[in-house]
């Protein structure tokens with residue numbers, strides 16, 4: 626499938642800070658879930674300029690001939706909230722250096738620019754529904770909307786403890802058995818790792834965190850309530 630997906634990277638490269646290997650994993654894992662009939666929506670929380678989500682819609686077109694499942698895109702489009710102690714010293718330092726080239730305007734992505742990118746890729750609101758605003762305002766209504774259909778693929782790419790934990794608390798319970806949750810910042814930021822551990826531990830969940838690819842870039846888990854004796858690892 627990667628031969629089909631790889632050419633899409635250049636179409637969305639300008640609109641995503643996600644590593645190429647991680648983009649390919651994200652798109653491949655979602656297309657495989659669709660292929661395998663795992664029910665539910667596709668959701669990215671923390672889209673920045675939208676490249677990963679738009680790429681997933683294009684990936685569906687390339688693999689299935691159409692956007693089979695819409696990609697819900699949630700972001701403040703105002704950048705990251707302030708980091709706190711749980712996010713660790715690196716996060717606090719990052720936000721204290723607005724002149725650093727890696728600051729990227731605190732991950733701000735103006736909504737009109739994101740809408741223009743969606744248009745330029747010939748994607749529609751029904752294929753990539755964009756829900757602008759802070760997660761505290763946008764996630765609860767999405768949760769209600771998706772309660773019946775559930776979620777097959779959840780990409781959590783919002784860096785800090787508070788938003789990662791909030792998204793997991795609200796949306797992870799909707800993920801279908803066999804579905805995938807990607808923790809983009811697990812290795813990058815202390816807060817994301819802490820939020821993931823706290824969420825799993827607080828809810829007494831045995832999902833195995835998995836590392837993928839050639840480096841410690843992202844982590845993910847497949848939702849599996851318990852491992853049967855003969856289930857593959």
Ligand SMILES: C[S@@+](CC[C@H](N)C(=O)[O-])C[C@H]1O[C@@H](n2cnc3c(N)ncnc32)[C@H](O)[C@@H]1O
Pocket residue numbers: 640641642643670671672673674675676677678699700701702703704705706732733734758759760761782783784788
């Ligand atoms: C690292 S960027 C996402 C990168 C993106 N997935 C890509 O493909 O490049 C993190 C995003 O999380 C968003 N974010 C973090 N906390 C948020 C919150 N509480 N509510 C809404 N958006 C949030 C920021 O606005 C930012 O765009």
